[in-house]
Amino acid sequence: VERLAFVVLTVLALTSAAIVVLPAVRNAVVCALALAFNLVAMAGFFLLLRAQFIALLQVIVYAGAILVLILFVIMLLNIKDERRLGRSGPVQRLLGPALAAACGGLLGWVVSAAAGERGFPAPSPEFGTVRALGVELFTRFFYPFEAISLLLVVAMIGAVLLAKRRL
């Protein structure tokens, strides 16, 4: 069953990702919707990896909030046809795939290096539950977690200041 789910999710994720970036699709709203499907499919992958909390957060935060805002902006600007922007230059066309490949390679290297010779240990039955994640966040990863929170607050204040010069 898990293999079948994996295959279905992979097909879904790859097709939706292709729709997002393919040059044939010129409609920004369709691209954003495909991205939403892609994000939900990614949540499905997290579920297969037994990380249900992350999966649910993925749906709530990315698909449910951030992407809706992106859609909102696209619809508000009402971009009829993106062709007006003209085709991307040679720099983007060469650098884009190269950077993507580099990122993919780096990710593969990190994963294989972390797995090492023995592969990953099997997750405990507690793994991925809200309790387990909370305990990890507030013990082992306490300082990184707080640092990220601080960073987010700073970014938020900065965004508000930039957007609203006269308060």
Added chain:
Amino acid sequence: VSDLTFQLAATFGLILLVVNGLMGGVAVMTWIERRVCGVIQFRWGPNRVGPFGLLQPIADGIKFVMKEDVIPADAHKAVFVLAPALSLVPALCAFAVIPFGPTIEILGRRLDLVIVDLDGGILFALAATSLGVYGIVCAGWSSNSKYALMGGLRSSAQLISYELALALSVVGVLLVSGTLRPTEIVERQAGWFWNWNALGGGWQLLGFLIFVVAGYAETNRLPFDMPEAESELVAGYHTEYSSMKFSMFFMAEYVNMTTASAMAVTLFLGGYHLGFPLPLTGWPLWILQILAFVAKVGCFMFLFVWVRWTLPRFRYDQLMELGWKRLFPLALANLMLTAVAVACGWIEG
């Protein structure tokens, strides 16, 4: 019967039961809505088809199927067709984690009356309802009509704004319960009704009120039905929809109302618990508890209808101000108070 077949059969049975129950509920609600509206406005409402007009929903169903299904010439076809489904499916999904009855025994096996008993069940319900906005946005955009677009834009802004207050009011309950599993949250509220989270079980009365108000906004019901404000936007995001596609939006609205009511009942009002101990066990108690759940949800549904035909609509800027400047700080304050109370041990965590 082997364990696996029992599990499969039970799950399919529960899904069938819930989906049909919800759809039947929608049909009944369309009748109740119009009859109650009639009573409130001193007129009859539908009373011709069948006794008391009870067969009116069936007549409406036939009418919806027979009507011409119009797709506007300049609409984006794929998105236009997809939108009603995008709005109905998440609404139905959210109900999967809500326990509508106690743990019963069938064929010598224990069975929880909930489709999936997820560890992060409450989050699942929030995630599913937060996806519902796509249906409305897609409908608004793909119709290629300015009224529909305005409705879609308003709704996406409204849903995102009120989701915050809604989620924060839920967090208070999670703090006092110490779990995100709906079945455990309900079990904590067993016994007398003062054990309910809205009352002495968690002192979440403020959270409960915030949840209800934000729930009205999340389901686009009056007094927050900006996305379909008739006087300014014709019918908002579903202006261009007809036939069964329109009726799917309609169903999604009622299913969302039911889910919001069921969540309020589960989180704040003791779920399927009766509110007083009874010297009963086994099937009589279980059936009473299921009926108690249905009755509590029914009360909320009636409240939805009552409010709709009583209160006028907010202006859009008033709606945003209420959401961000009143409800959101209130929900935050409620959360802080609850957190302090739980940390000091004033409320059993």
